[in-house]
Amino acid sequence: MAALLEVENLRVTFPTPRGPVDVVRGISFSLGRERLGIVGESGSGKSMTGRSILKLVRPPGRVTADRLQFGTTDLLRVTERQMRTIRGARISMVMQDPKFSLNPVMTIGAQIAEALRTHQKLPRRTLRERVLAMLESVRISEPERVAALYPHEVSGGMGQRVMIAMMLIPEPEILIADEPTSALDVSVQAQVLDIIDDLVSRKGMGLILISHDLNLVAEYCDRILVMHGGQVVESCAARDLAKASHPYTRGLLAAMPRIDETREMLPVLDRGAWGQA
Amino acid sequence: MNALDLAGLDVFYRETQVTYGIDLAIAEGESFALVGESGSGKSTVLKAIAGLAPQWRGRIAVLGQERSHGIDRGFARRCQMVFQDPYGSLHPRKTVDATLSEPLAIHRIGDADRRVTQMLDAVGLDPRFRFRFPHQLSGGQRQRVAIARALMLEPKILLLDEPTSALDVSVQAEILNLLKRLRREQGLTYLLVTHNLPVVSFLCDRLAVMRGGRILEVADAGRLRAGTLEHSYSRDLLATSGSHALAPALETSLDAD
Numbered sequence: 263m264a265a266l267l268e269v270e271n272l273r274v275t276f277p278t279p280r281g282p283v284d285v286v287r288g289i290s291f292s293l294g295r296e297r298l299g300i301v302g303e304s305g306s307g308k309s310m311t312g313r314s315i316l317k318l319v320r321p322p323g324r325v326t327a328d329r330l331q332f333g334t335t336d337l338l339r340v341t342e343r344q345m346r347t348i349r350g351a352r353i354s355m356v357m358q359d360p361k362f363s364l365n366p367v368m369t370i371g372a373q374i375a376e377a378l379r380t381h382q383k384l385p386r387r388t389l390r391e392r393v394l395a396m397l398e399s400v401r402i403s404e405p406e407r408v409a410a411l412y413p414h415e416v417s418g419g420m421g422q423r424v425m426i427a428m429m430l431i432p433e434p435e436i437l438i439a440d441e442p443t444s445a446l447d448v449s450v451q452a453q454v455l456d457i458i459d460d461l462v463s464r465k466g467m468g469l470i471l472i473s474h475d476l477n478l479v480a481e482y483c484d485r486i487l488v489m490h491g492g493q494v495v496e497s498c499a500a501r502d503l504a505k506a507s508h509p510y511t512r513g514l515l516a517a518m519p520r521i522d523e524t525r526e527m528l529p530v531l532d533r534g535a536w537g538q539a
Numbered sequence: 540m541n542a543l544d545l546a547g548l549d550v551f552y553r554e555t556q557v558t559y560g561i562d563l564a565i566a567e568g569e570s571f572a573l574v575g576e577s578g579s580g581k582s583t584v585l586k587a588i589a590g591l592a593p594q595w596r597g598r599i600a601v602l603g604q605e606r607s608h609g610i611d612r613g614f615a616r617r618c619q620m621v622f623q624d625p626y627g628s629l630h631p632r633k634t635v636d637a638t639l640s641e642p643l644a645i646h647r648i649g650d651a652d653r654r655v656t657q658m659l660d661a662v663g664l665d666p667r668f669r670f671r672f673p674h675q676l677s678g679g680q681r682q683r684v685a686i687a688r689a690l691m692l693e694p695k696i697l698l699l700d701e702p703t704s705a706l707d708v709s710v711q712a713e714i715l716n717l718l719k720r721l722r723r724e725q726g727l728t729y730l731l732v733t734h735n736l737p738v739v740s741f742l743c744d745r746l747a748v749m750r751g752g753r754i755l756e757v758a759d760a761g762r763l764r765a766g767t768l769e770h771s772y773s774r775d776l777l778a779t780s781g782s783h784a785l786a787p788a789l790e791t792s793l794d795a796d
Contacts, residue, residue, distance in 0.1 A: 303707040304678070418577075447577045448734050449779050474707060517712035521780065522764040523740035527719065528712040 265292040266436055266468045267315065270329035274310045274492075277322050285310050285323075287492035293436065297462065297469040299483030299500065301476055303514075307492040308472050312438045315470075316355055317345050333435070351381040354429040356458075358441040360421030364413040370397075370424050371409025377428045396427045400457050419450035423457060430461055436468040444473070455482050476503065476514060488514075540603045542567040542696050542728035543588070543618075548597035550580070550587045557583045558752040561597070567695070570722060570729040572739040572760075574776065575749035581732045583752075585698045588730070589620045601696060616646065619689035623701040625681035629673040635659075635684050636669045642691045654691065661724075662687045663717060679710035683717065690721070699731040703738065715741055736780045740764050748773040 274286040286307040291298070302308040314325040317337065330337040332353065340348070357363040365373055374393045378384065384392070397405035400423040413421055422442065429437060439458060443451040459482055462469045473479050479486055480503045488496040488511045496508040506512055513531040541564045548561040558580040565571045573581040586592040588599055590610065599606040601618050622628040629638060639655045648654070659666055662683040673681055682702065689697060702718065703711040719742060722729060731743060739746050740763055748756045748770060756770040768774055 303709060449576050449776070452779050476708070514708050517709050519712075519715065519737040519741035521737050521740055521766070521777070523737060524764070525741070527716050528741065530713050530716065531709040 265294050265331075266333060267293040268329055268331040269315070270327060272311065272314060272327040272330065273325070274307065274314050274319055275324045275326070285492050286314065289487075289489070289492075289494045291487060291494070291497070293468045293470060295466050295468055296485060297459070297471060297483040299479035299486040300470060300472045300489060301474065301479045301486060302489035303474055305491075306489040308474075308489045309440055311489070312355065312440050312470060312472050315436075315438065316349055316353055317342075318349075318355075347381070350377060350429075350434070351432045352434050353436040353438065354432070354434040355438040355440060356422075356425050356429050356442045359445040360413070360418060360425050361445070363425060364421060366413055368412075369409065370411055370413065370416070374409075374424070374428045374431055378431045381432050392431065396431045397424075399461065400424070400427045400430075401453075402427075418446050419454060422446060422450075422454050426454070426458060426461075430465075433465060434467065436470065437462060438470045438472070440472045441474070442471070443478070444475070451478070458482075476518065540567065541565060541600075542569065542602060543730060544598065544600040544603075545584070545588075546598040548584065548587060548595060548599065550583050550592050551594040552583075552592070553594075556752070557592075558587075561754060563747065563754070563757075565728060565730060567602075567728055568726055569745065570731065570743045572731045572733060572743040572746040573749055574733060574736065574739060574746055576734065576776075578751075579749040580752035581749045582700055584749075585620065585700050585730065585732050588618065589698055590614070591620075612646065615642075615694075616692050617694050618696040618698065619692065619694040620698040620700065621682075621685050621689045621702050624705050625678055625685050626673075626705070628685050629681055629688075631673055634670050634672055635664075635676075638684060638688050639691055642688065646692060648692075658687045658691060661690070661721065663713075677710075678706050679713055682706060682710075682714050686714075686717065686721070690725070693725075695726075696728045696730065699729055701733055701735075702731070704733070704735065711738075718742060736763060736777060748776065 270290045271288045272286055273284055273288055275282045275284050289311060300308045300311060310319060313319050319325050327338060371393055374396060375389050378389060378392060393409060394405040397408060402408050402420065402423060442458065443454050446454060471479060471483055480500045483500045486498055486500050486503055487494045488508065490510050496506055496511045498506060506515065516529045517531060519528060543565040545561050545563040548558060549556060550558045561584055573584060575581045583592055587595045593608050601614060606614055636655060639658060640651045643651045643654060655669065656666065659669060664680065664683050668676065668680065703714050706714060715738065721727060733739060740760055743760050745757065745759055746763060747754045750772055756768060756773050758768055762768055766777060768777060
């Protein structure tokens with residue numbers, strides 16, 4: 263399988279008064295036309311990994327890598343202008359909270375159209391048709407009505423589907439979804455992930471799903487990277503997650519209460535057990 | 540005597556009615572969960588009990604005493620609330636010590652120094668955190684402070700609004716263990732609001748499933764663990780929480796060592 267994206271020895275560093283701090287400490291992975299999950303707790307560097315692929319780490323943060331290859335493009339060498347033709351069009355990103363990621367003063371239809379128009383010149387009628395078709399494919403039942411609404415007029419779940427529509431309308435090769443459902447209700451989460459899953463597999467895209475939720479990632483991904491303290495501590499097939507060997511992964515799995523819970527106390531991670539926490 | 544009695548509770552936000560005729564009886568020492576989606580009215584019930592949603596009609600009684608619609612000091616001694624977000628619920632310019640001493644000052648309870656020290660110990664916080672500000676603490680430490688604050692007046696009932704949903708998995712386990720231990724040690728009654736069904740299995744004896752401001756079903760947590768909830772909506776809720784899938788595989792692998 264040809265890799266869509268190859269990352270080698272990726273580091274993200276932020277300067278602090280007490281010297282530079284590495285938030286991502288030399289991680290390597292490759293992504294094909296598959297669903298890759300990155301899990302970890304707050305501060306594990308999982309979001310920074312996603313952002314550095316799109317070169318969205320703001321200064322004074324610095325990204326270095328031995329290799330950051332996207333198809334035939336070397337992402338380490340592209341200019342900001344070239345990057346803008348990649349961002350959104352070929353690699354796009356769904357953010358966590360639709361409330362803060364949608365433009366509040368633009369209608370939903372106009373925002374989705376803008377995502378497409380930025381990268382392609384299309385006649386107005388085609389543009390509108392594509393927008394409505396896209397809204398329909400994220401299972402919005404009345405696309406014409408919803409296209410005319412403003413973001414505050416729709417629910418969180420619908421807002422997130424609008425975000426997904428916007429990110430997928432230019433038909434990118436890679437979709438990075440950073441906690442796409444953690445601002446949503448449990449019952450809506452599954453629905454949103456099913457839509458992402460369906461579109462990603464239908465269009466043969468690569469998906470990077472970033473989340474803190476092990477169960478969710480295990481269910482929706484083929485392969486999982488577990489991150490802790492800026493490093494990948496475990497990499498395994500999703501179906502083998504329960505057999506994970508690293509103490510951190512096993513600790514996380516054991517610390518989650520289960521629906522048929524009978525344990526008196528939950529085992530707690532011993533943070534000293536594997537170096538720094 | 541029940542710890543908490545609700546009868547025909549209707550709560551309104553202005554003209555909008557949010558809950559419809561909620562009836563609940565929670566025994567002393569029991570841990571009870573309200574589950575449902577956002578907008579089901581589960582948090583509103585807690586707010587009405589705590590006095591944060593004063594527009595209600597019906598009956599709210601705590602340990603046999605009816606609650607008034609206004610501010611009620613005696614009520615505050617018996618019943619306290621822990622909020623979801625430890626980042627938003629602590630005063631950013633008050634030290635842990637000030638946060639914990641304030642309820643004592645309001646209720647004119649002396650011996651603050653000893654009580655604060657004792658409480659820090661009870662919630663598993665090192666004494667060196669006593670004079671720190673919330674921004675110097677991690678999320679889990681802040682939630683410990685929030686729980687400590689709620690327990691300062693030695694209430695019998697704790698209202699818990701999604702107490703672990705803003706926390707990481709490993710920190711969630713610590714806080715859940717803490718809540719379980721405190722309940723055992725101090726004989727507390729819990730009313731927990733959550734959408735996380737595994738948390739209910741771990742911490743609660745009974746649960747009520749809410750939807751659209753009404754209680755659909757009250758069941759033992761045993762039925763939740765066994766997956767034998769009666770109402771079709773409760774079953775849907777159980778299906779979407781999806782932790783069943785991973786659990787059996789994990790069990791075998793943990794037994795292996």
